[in-house]
Amino acid sequence: MTITCGNFDDLLLEGDTFAMQLAAQHARTCDACAEKFAAWNDISDTAQSLHTEWQTDMLWPRIQRELAVEKRKRFTAAAWRIAAAIILTIGLGGGAWFAVQRSRDAAFDRAILRASALDEVERAEQAHIAAINHLEQVANEKLERSKSPLMVSYKEKLMLLDDAIAECQTNIDRNRQNANLRKQLLAVYSEKQRTLEEVMREGTHASNQ
């Protein structure tokens, strides 16, 4: 195998025993490559001498001490982690329990408020109905006495309104919380109140004549 200066570097790059033998063989025939090869080997020889060993009695005890500290730290850290996990679990559990209790209380409060508001509405309705019934008793006397066609038509209208009230009331009994039905009932009662007032006015006007 012929080695030239051009592929001398390739041998140094390969660096194995065979390549170095070929490089040495070429260096014997070429001064420039011989100088390069000598420096190359000089570096390697010097480098090998840099391997340094020394005895130290202190290093292993130091490492042992540090490892013991590290083990203790690890144990403490693990204990802290477990404690933190327990505290977190208790905290989250307590928080969840508290939230559930609060939402239950709030639902109970809301139900109470709703029921009391409904009672208030019903009380107001009953008072209103009682007042209209009282007015009806007074107006009925006038309706019975008068035979005019106007009073007859008022009488018929009041009968229709009573039917509507009875129907509304039946529906409300089925669904107490339906605000729409209550509004309808109120409208019918208002109409009845207006009609009774008109009856009272007409009755007074007729008696004056």
Added chain:
Amino acid sequence: MQEATLHGGFSAVHEPVTREDVAETHDDRRTAAACAAGDSLVFEKIYRDHSARMKSIAYNHLGTVADAEDAVQETFLKIHRAASTYTGEASFATWIYRILINTCYDALRKRRRRREEATLDDVPESAERTAPTVDDAKRLTLRKLLDRLPEQRRSVFTLFEIEGLSHAEIASILDITEGNSKWILFSTKKQLQEQWKRK
């Protein structure tokens, strides 16, 4: 060129996997598990088997005995902390030396930040040299030149030329290819050769 194999074994790259390799991997995993559990006897064995070479590698990276011993100590602590993450991909010895090299890099970076000058001629009194005939001046020159090399070049040169590891072993430790290791060593020696001539 010395072709050393580390005690505890480097698994050679590109070689068929043998029954011994598999057994070695199991042993390495057992060793790692014992390290993770903090078994001091296992640590003592690792110290007995590897500390001499570890100290030399650290010394040739850091330049002082004190820093080298600190790096070895730090490496043992890191082994204890990280042993549970050892997967057995590389041999346990490779893994240890990888940690050591990274610890040396960290120390060098810290030192660079502190802008401290390493005392290169701080050679231990009881140091045993393998070739006592080599001129001390040459040794000092080479140390100074090595000190100026980038981290990876310095590691490849140290592991191959000073510690006598093979390119396969170096590739495994530094997580590079074998060809890359050869090329880095060649170009580093070329660079050193230029400076060597000038000295």
